[in-house]
Amino acid sequence: EAGVVQSPRYKIIEKKQPVAFWCNPISGHNTLYWYRQNLGQGPELLIRYENEEAVDDSQLPKDRFSAERLKGVDSTLKIQPAELGDSAVYLCASSPGQAGETQYFGPGTRLLVL
Amino acid sequence: GQNIDQPTEMTATEGAIVQINCTYQTSGFNGLFWYQQHAGEAPTFLSYNVLDGLEEKGRFSSFLSRSKGYSYLLLKELQMKDSASYLCAGSSGGYQKVTFGTGTKLQVIP
Numbered sequence: 718e719a720g721v722v723q724s725p726r727y728k729i730i731e732k733k734q735p736v737a738f739w740c741n742p743i744s745g746h747n748t749l750y751w752y753r754q755n756l757g758q759g760p761e762l763l764i765r766y767e768n769e770e771a772v773d774d775s776q777l778p779k780d781r782f783s784a785e786r787l788k789g790v791d792s793t794l795k796i797q798p799a800e801l802g803d804s805a806v807y808l809c810a811s812s813p814g815q816a817g818e819t820q821y822f823g824p825g826t827r828l829l830v831l
Numbered sequence: 832g833q834n835i836d837q838p839t840e841m842t843a844t845e846g847a848i849v850q851i852n853c854t855y856q857t858s859g860f861n862g863l864f865w866y867q868q869h870a871g872e873a874p875t876f877l878s879y880n881v882l883d884g885l886e887e888k889g890r891f892s893s894f895l896s897r898s899k900g901y902s903y904l905l906l907k908e909l910q911m912k913d914s915a916s917y918l919c920a921g922s923s924g925g926y927q928k929v930t931f932g933t934g935t936k937l938q939v940i941p
Contacts, residue, residue, distance in 0.1 A: 759835075759918050759931030760874065773928060808873060819864075820929070822873035 719743070721823035723809050729829045735797035738826045742790070742811030749786060750820060751794050752808040760808055766792065799830045833857040835932035837919045842938045843909055851904045851935045853919035861922040864929065865893050865904045869915045877904070877917075906937075914939045 722741040730736050742749050747768050752760035763782065765773040768789035777784065781800070786792040796803055806827050810820040834856040843849040855863065862881040866874035880886060880895035880902060892905040904917055916934040923930070 757933070757936075759920070759933045761931070762929070765928075773926060819876045819879060820874075822875070824873050 721809055721811055721821055723807075723823035723826055725826055726824060727827045727829075729831065730799055731831050732801055733798040735795065736799050736828065737793055737795045738807050738809075738828075740792045740794070740809030740823060742792070742809070743813075743821055746811035746813050746821070747789070748812045748814065748818070749792050750808075750810040750812075751784060751792070752810065754806045754808055754825070756805075763794070796828075799828075801830050804828055804830045833921050833923055833928075833930040835919055835921055835930060837917075837932045837935045839933065840936045840938070842940060843906075845909055845911060845939055845941050847909050848905065848907050849909060849937065851906075851917050851919075851937065853902045853904075853932060855900050855902070855919070855921045857900075857921050857923045857930075859924040860897065860900075861924075861927050863893075863895055863902045864918075864920040864922065865902075866918040866920065866931075867915050868918060868934065874918055909939050911939050911941070913937065 724739050749766040751763040754760045763777045764784050766786045769786050784794045806825040808825045809823045812818040812820050837853045864879050865877040867877050868874040878893040885894045890907045895902045916936045918934045919932040920929050
C-alpha cells in the first residue's frame with residue numbers, strides 16, 4: 718500500500734513569491750492534516766480536514782496561507798506571499814477515520830525562503 | 832489547549848536502557864502518542880496509550896499515568912539506529928486534537 722505522497726520534496730523561492738504544496742493521502746483515509754515543523758521543534762498543526770471539511774484551522778495564518786481538499790482526497794497548501802519565517806518543513810499526514818487515531822506522515826516538503 | 836514538556840536532548844550507550852519522560856497539562860485529555868523521527872525524515876508511530884499502565888512492544892514500552900499527567904517511553908537494548916528524535920503528543924477534546932511536544936533528541940553512543 719502506498720504511503721502519503723507529497724510534492725515537491727524541496728522548494729527554494731524568494732520572499733514575496735507564492736508557493737504551493739500538494740498531498741495525496743493514503744487511499745481511504747478520511748482525515749488529512751497539514752503541519753509545519755521548524756528545526757528542532759515538533760510538528761505544529763496548521764489545518765485538519767475531515768473529508769472535504771476543514772474542522773480545525775485555528776492555527777493557519779489566514780492572511781497568507783490557504784488550503785483546500787477538493788473531493789475529500791488530495792489537498793493543496795498555498796502560501797502567498799511567502800516570508801523568510803516560512804522556511805520550514807511542511808508535513809502532510811492522514812488517518813483512517815477520526816482525529817486522534819494514528820497518523821501516517823508523508824516525507825514532507827522542505828521550503829527555503831530567501 | 833495543551834502543554835507538552837519533554838527533555839530536549841539525551842545521550843545513552845548502545846545496549847543500555849533509556850527512559851524518555853513527558854509531562855502534559857491538558858483539558859479533555861484522551862490519550863498520548865509517541866512518535867519516532869529520524870533526522871530529515873517524517874515521524875513514524877510508536878505507541879498510543881489511553882489507559883494507565885505500561886504497554887510493551889518489543890524493545891519499546893510506553894507508560895501512562897493520567898492522574899499525574901505523565902508518560903514515558905522506555906527503550907531497551909539500545910541500538911545505534913535508535914538515534915532519533917522522540918515526539919510526545921497528546922490528544923484532547925471532543926475533536927481529539929493532537930498537539931506535539933518539541934521532541935527529545937536521543938543520541939546513542941558506542
